Amino acid sequence: xxxxxxxxxxxxxxxxxxxxxxxxxxxxxxxxxxxxxxxxxxxxxxxxxxxxxxxxxxxxxxxxxxxxxxxxxxxxxxxxxxxxxxxxxxxxxxxxxxxxxxxxxxxxxxxxxxxxxxxxxxxxxxxxxxxxxxxxxxxxxxxxxxxxxxxxxxxxxxxxxxxxxxxxxxxxxxxxxxxxxxxxxxxxxxxxxxxxxxxxxxxxxxxxxxxxxxxxxxxxxxxxxxxxxxxxxxxxxxxxxxxxxxxxxxxxxxxxxxxxxxxxxxxxxxxxxxxxxxxxxxxxxxxxxxxxxxxxxxxxxxxxxxxxxxxxxxxxxxxxxxxxxxxxxxxxxxxxxxxxxxxxxxxxxxxxxxxxxxxxxxxxxxxxxxxxxxxxxxxxxxxxxxxxxxxxxxxxxxxxxxxxxxxxxxxxxxxxxxxxxxxxxxxxxxxxxxxxxxxxxxxxxxxxxxxxxxxxxxxxxxxxx
Amino acid sequence: xxxxxxxxxxxxxxxxxxxxxxxxxxxxxxxxxxxxxxxxxxxxxxxxxxxxxxxxxxxxxxxxxxxxxxxxxxxxxxxxxxxxxxxxxxxxxxxxxxxxxxxxxxxxxxxxxxxxxxxxxxxxxxxxxxxxxxxxxxxxxxxxxxxxxxxxxxxxxxxxxxxxxxxxxxxxxxxxxxxxxxxxxxxxxxxxxxxxxxxxxxxxxxxxxxxxxxxxxxxxxxxxxxxxxxxxxxxxxxxxxxxxxxxxxxxxxxxxxxxxxxxxxxxxxxxxxxxxxxxxxxxxxxxxxxxxxxxxxxxxxxxxxxxxxxxxxxxxxxxxxxxxxxxxxxxxxxxxxxxxxxxxxxxxxxxxxxxxxxxxxxxxxxxxxxxxxxxxxxxxxxxxxxxxxxxxxxxxxxxxxxxxxxxxxxxxxxxxxxxxxxxxxxxxxxxxxxxxxxxxxxxxxxxxxxxxxxxxxxxxxxxxx
Numbered sequence: 001x002x003x004x005x006x007x008x009x010x011x012x013x014x015x016x017x018x019x020x021x022x023x024x025x026x027x028x029x030x031x032x033x034x035x036x037x038x039x040x041x042x043x044x045x046x047x048x049x050x051x052x053x054x055x056x057x058x059x060x061x062x063x064x065x066x067x068x069x070x071x072x073x074x075x076x077x078x079x080x081x082x083x084x085x086x087x088x089x090x091x092x093x094x095x096x097x098x099x100x101x102x103x104x105x106x107x108x109x110x111x112x113x114x115x116x117x118x119x120x121x122x123x124x125x126x127x128x129x130x131x132x133x134x135x136x137x138x139x140x141x142x143x144x145x146x147x148x149x150x151x152x153x154x155x156x157x158x159x160x161x162x163x164x165x166x167x168x169x170x171x172x173x174x175x176x177x178x179x180x181x182x183x184x185x186x187x188x189x190x191x192x193x194x195x196x197x198x199x200x201x202x203x204x205x206x207x208x209x210x211x212x213x214x215x216x217x218x219x220x221x222x223x224x225x226x227x228x229x230x231x232x233x234x235x236x237x238x239x240x241x242x243x244x245x246x247x248x249x250x251x252x253x254x255x256x257x258x259x260x261x262x263x264x265x266x267x268x269x270x271x272x273x274x275x276x277x278x279x280x281x282x283x284x285x286x287x288x289x290x291x292x293x294x295x296x297x298x299x300x301x302x303x304x305x306x307x308x309x310x311x312x313x314x315x316x317x318x319x320x321x322x323x324x325x326x327x328x329x330x331x332x333x334x335x336x337x338x339x340x341x342x343x344x345x346x347x348x349x350x351x352x353x354x355x356x357x358x359x360x361x362x363x364x365x366x367x368x369x370x371x372x373x374x375x376x377x378x379x380x381x382x383x384x385x386x387x388x389x390x391x392x393x394x395x396x397x398x399x400x401x402x403x404x405x406x407x408x409x410x411x412x413x414x415x416x417x418x419x420x421x422x423x424x425x426x427x428x429x430x431x432x433x434x435x436x437x438x439x440x441x442x443x444x445x446x447x448x449x450x451x452x453x454x455x456x457x458x459x460x461x462x463x464x465x
Numbered sequence: 466x467x468x469x470x471x472x473x474x475x476x477x478x479x480x481x482x483x484x485x486x487x488x489x490x491x492x493x494x495x496x497x498x499x500x501x502x503x504x505x506x507x508x509x510x511x512x513x514x515x516x517x518x519x520x521x522x523x524x525x526x527x528x529x530x531x532x533x534x535x536x537x538x539x540x541x542x543x544x545x546x547x548x549x550x551x552x553x554x555x556x557x558x559x560x561x562x563x564x565x566x567x568x569x570x571x572x573x574x575x576x577x578x579x580x581x582x583x584x585x586x587x588x589x590x591x592x593x594x595x596x597x598x599x600x601x602x603x604x605x606x607x608x609x610x611x612x613x614x615x616x617x618x619x620x621x622x623x624x625x626x627x628x629x630x631x632x633x634x635x636x637x638x639x640x641x642x643x644x645x646x647x648x649x650x651x652x653x654x655x656x657x658x659x660x661x662x663x664x665x666x667x668x669x670x671x672x673x674x675x676x677x678x679x680x681x682x683x684x685x686x687x688x689x690x691x692x693x694x695x696x697x698x699x700x701x702x703x704x705x706x707x708x709x710x711x712x713x714x715x716x717x718x719x720x721x722x723x724x725x726x727x728x729x730x731x732x733x734x735x736x737x738x739x740x741x742x743x744x745x746x747x748x749x750x751x752x753x754x755x756x757x758x759x760x761x762x763x764x765x766x767x768x769x770x771x772x773x774x775x776x777x778x779x780x781x782x783x784x785x786x787x788x789x790x791x792x793x794x795x796x797x798x799x800x801x802x803x804x805x806x807x808x809x810x811x812x813x814x815x816x817x818x819x820x821x822x823x824x825x826x827x828x829x830x831x832x833x834x835x836x837x838x839x840x841x842x843x844x845x846x847x848x849x850x851x852x853x854x855x856x857x858x859x860x861x862x863x864x865x866x867x868x869x870x871x872x873x874x875x876x877x878x879x880x881x882x883x884x885x886x887x888x889x890x891x892x893x894x895x896x897x898x899x900x901x902x903x904x905x906x907x908x909x910x911x912x913x914x915x916x917x918x919x920x921x922x923x924x925x926x927x928x929x930x
Binding site: 030031034159160162164198359361371380384385386388389415417418421424434436437440 | 495499538629663826853886899905
């Protein structure tokens, strides 16, 4: 009996000691992030010196070069560029739109082309409108009512959902598939209400796809600001014959070469177990991409730097990956996963920050129950930093292609209330990122990476052979 | 045995049923706040039509009239104004300051008078500087080194504290007592680093007091922006003889009459048990007081409206109180408590929102252990709304004078990271308040008020007579 008690006490002591060590290391990380963090300076450069970084643009290339140079300066074990072919879509001259209730009586409305859309004819496009709240209404209306018209998708994000990402998911089909679906019924264009919970004058772009619509049947697609959508909808109720004019001259070019930017610290004990922390380096072109996803990039970069600076020597290999082309192709994420598979690399944990640079609230995990249970045991360590949310859920678009049954994927979950005010719009800019909020995010990420580095993951259940 | 089991099952069923009812009512409140909330519209008026509402100002009076009229329109059982005499301090013409490293070589810096400060002489004040990190350094320096100088208090807020309110508490003695203390050693003025975690160009005002310093010994006190403080400190290291020029013509007038604005719904079962939800209607004069504390006012007003609109009939009397003069006197809070004591009113619960209109994270409670334990049982009801923080702690300045051993006091705890970027400064303005964040705060408050109304409080332990 005595021996057992002693053994239990010993175990307990080890556990308490480990917890205290972990608490100390996490405290160091937060302290460093809040006093000597680099994330905000890096973001300042990315946003204010470079700006919007759409795949294939000069700015995207500048961002590759800048972040590589910064990683080079951190004294990591290896920094490299992974080539990847990306689509190149160019917005062209600013879009222009108005609606006309009677000849000569017109009202301008703020619009922007959706990413991937075709242009209007050179002289613009003018047609009657038909307002719908979703794709499923198209079939009911049929070709007779849609042919020759511009379809106006006007289902707003649901304000009663506490997670604004959930509200976004409930709407984004209009933006992504609206044009392809409306074209089937002879529509000549689509106007989509911006994915924005606020009423304001910013149109929000974002990716759209034509699916298997033949090239000659593709119709232009643009977003309208939420205020514009409200006004247009009210006008249509008064005058269903309102005409809409849209002009945009965006264009899809051939794919061009770009890069994922990668840096790593080699693990001292288990170098073959790889941990990835990442975000996407490309952004839309309207703002400067500070929240989406400059914030995630600079936080990911700072994770490696913070671990280093606090004197921590990782047991496992820790990589920062700045993925190219999340916004309109996911080529970088797919390319990285292909490489990992081809090289039979063993990724045990991947963490993405792609939900804005706001105050971190927690993480969502895509993993086995056994791993999730272990992670729950770490919650207490985060409570002093007001990180409460440890839930199962989505991780991130760029790391998802890495997914396998054994590993753990995770996403940082910042406060989401303001995110869609800025998402893909002209007002996604540096001044809307708060330095402390950004740094707290970086510290939370570094702390989680530290724990996965130290304790590894619970291996998947082996079937007895 | 059987009977006991049945009894327990019955109790359990009642408990589960109550929990479900509560969850449903809280869901209704959130839904209503996020779709038909009035808080944002009210704040728009307070901030953009009225503006900064310093006690004794025309704007403060306009705010009294506006909020009373709005409460009148809600169909409450009673709405009234409680007269209270308040101090009237007026800033006067914009302050002006520069430092001079050699004659003719000067640099302007942004300053503002601290609330309650005396003016400089008409032609301004020019003197050498002595920089300190805190009041305790004054004694060490002594009269010899301080006499005839301007004391520059430059201890920054501690960025490593996760709660920015804690960082504020650790600094604010410089602002409040710096002048009174420095005057003891013959200083001719004080310049205080703004209570702001960000480096920027906004000076932040706030209350200061002269204690028992005789009128003729009172010296002017001003805040300098954080960027200004950094620059001044660096300059002093290079040139300790740098001269500082300050001009301000603020003035304290005689007290004037103002009002607390009060509205109530009479309780249907226990009308003598009173619940207060409140905030302060006055603000500083530099911005429009949107976060401090317009947000809290409109949230408190919406609590009563939301309860009404969701069809809830309160058992207890629920009062909204918009307190006058929190910023520079607390006269409204004290007056309200005096009235409550004089009338022997039984306040069981008071909730204040005075920490900004940001995403609510939870509440802090000032109450007995028995009450705190019961409150912990409500945590689960708030989790779907990402409200995680239920801690013991400070409630709010205006409701604190009500405190007694029996009652529960509470404060809304919004995310605090951005709060001091705006606090008492020119950039505490409407556009920095997010509609959803504000509404989520109102919904959280209404939900907590609902629970206290329904279940009351645990009465204080009676001593057997």
